[in-house]
Amino acid sequence: MLRTHCSDSVTAPDVIVVGEALVDIVTSAQCTVEHPGGSPANVAYGLGRLGVSTALLTALGNDERGRAIEAHLENAGVMLVPGSKSQGRTATATATLAADGSARYDFDIHWELPPIAPARLPKVLHTGSIATFLAPGAAAVKALLEQAHRECMVTYDPNIRPALLGSHAEARSIFEELVPLTDVVKLSDDDAHWLYPELQLEDTAARLLGLGTDLAVVTRGSEGSLLATPATQLHLPAIRSEVADTIGAGDAYMAALIYGLLARGTDGLAPAVLEAIGLTATKAAAITVRRPGANPPTMVELLADLPELATSTAVADA
Numbered sequence: 001m002l003r004t005h006c007s008d009s010v011t012a013p014d015v016i017v018v019g020e021a022l023v024d025i026v027t028s029a030q031c032t033v034e035h036p037g038g039s040p041a042n043v044a045y046g047l048g049r050l051g052v053s054t055a056l057l058t059a060l061g062n063d064e065r066g067r068a069i070e071a072h073l074e075n076a077g078v079m080l081v082p083g084s085k086s087q088g089r090t091a092t093a094t095a096t097l098a099a100d101g102s103a104r105y106d107f108d109i110h111w112e113l114p115p116i117a118p119a120r121l122p123k124v125l126h127t128g129s130i131a132t133f134l135a136p137g138a139a140a141v142k143a144l145l146e147q148a149h150r151e152c153m154v155t156y157d158p159n160i161r162p163a164l165l166g167s168h169a170e171a172r173s174i175f176e177e178l179v180p181l182t183d184v185v186k187l188s189d190d191d192a193h194w195l196y197p198e199l200q201l202e203d204t205a206a207r208l209l210g211l212g213t214d215l216a217v218v219t220r221g222s223e224g225s226l227l228a229t230p231a232t233q234l235h236l237p238a239i240r241s242e243v244a245d246t247i248g249a250g251d252a253y254m255a256a257l258i259y260g261l262l263a264r265g266t267d268g269l270a271p272a273v274l275e276a277i278g279l280t281a282t283k284a285a286a287i288t289v290r291r292p293g294a295n296p297p298t299m300v301e302l303l304a305d306l307p308e309l310a311t312s313t314a315v316a317d318a
Contacts, residue, residue: 248294
């Protein structure tokens with residue numbers, strides 16, 4: 001059982017993200033550069049850039065890379081949950097870019113969640129990626145979801161990294177044990193095909209809904225995205241964009257998806273709401289791929305690129 005970290009003077013942020021933060025070492029034909037990364041940390045950063053009160057529960061080393069990640073998150077207004085600087089060294093992921101901007105990853109990571117949990121639950125608890133599969137930390141993440149899922153919205157993006165997983169059967173079992181603890185699950189089409197090679201994407205979404213989540217989202221790159229509830233199945237087109245690289249695009253989509261869920265008011269998951277949320281997330285991803293690294297949009301940038309959001313945001317805030 002994780003112990004709580006209590007502070008009477010601090011209220012819970014709107015979103016707490018749980019998962020790995022690491023340094024992406026990006027290697028291309030031209031050069032090698034380092035960026036703060038890790039899917040959960042990218043989602044937290046994306047939420048901060050959108051003005052959402054956000055904290056990250058993670059495991060950083062007390063080293064130069066860990067301090068760079070902390071400063072990066074602070075620049076977006078993201079807090080670290082106390083105790084998150086708990087490892088000997090900060091993890092890395094080496095991303096080798098192909099000519100089309102796609103990335104292949106090699107990881108140097110040890111994942112062990114610090115034995116603390118938030119004293120107050122947020123509106124949304126998000127987790128995903130390596131943190132939900134890699135022992136020993138994955139067991140702590142599952143325990144936290146078991147404690148939280150009846151009290152707040154839980155969102156989950158498995159962001160499958162086959163190089164770090166055990167057998168296919170074991171990974172799918174871990175994934176399917178977590179889905180019933182969630183309200184929203186997002187997969188990329190690569191995730192969906194890896195987890196369920198025998199299923200079409202629509203059938204994969206239906207399987208997730210059958211396991212107990214309320215909203216299943218499958219992103220399909222240049223083919224757009226699928227958003228499905230038990231009552232609705234919505235296909236949205238992609239937005240054309242010149243691609244610098246695809247690093248962080250899925251995380252930007254996830255951050256904007258969570259933002260949209262927070263901003264929807266009391267309208268539930270009606271088709272019009274799904275369309276608005278999906279459009280927001282799609283535009284966030286399209287902005288991100290235009291520039292190198294995991295560099296999601298600010299709210300100002302998203303509103304400039306998506307002026308119709310200005311009206312809906314004002315209504316949601318009213």
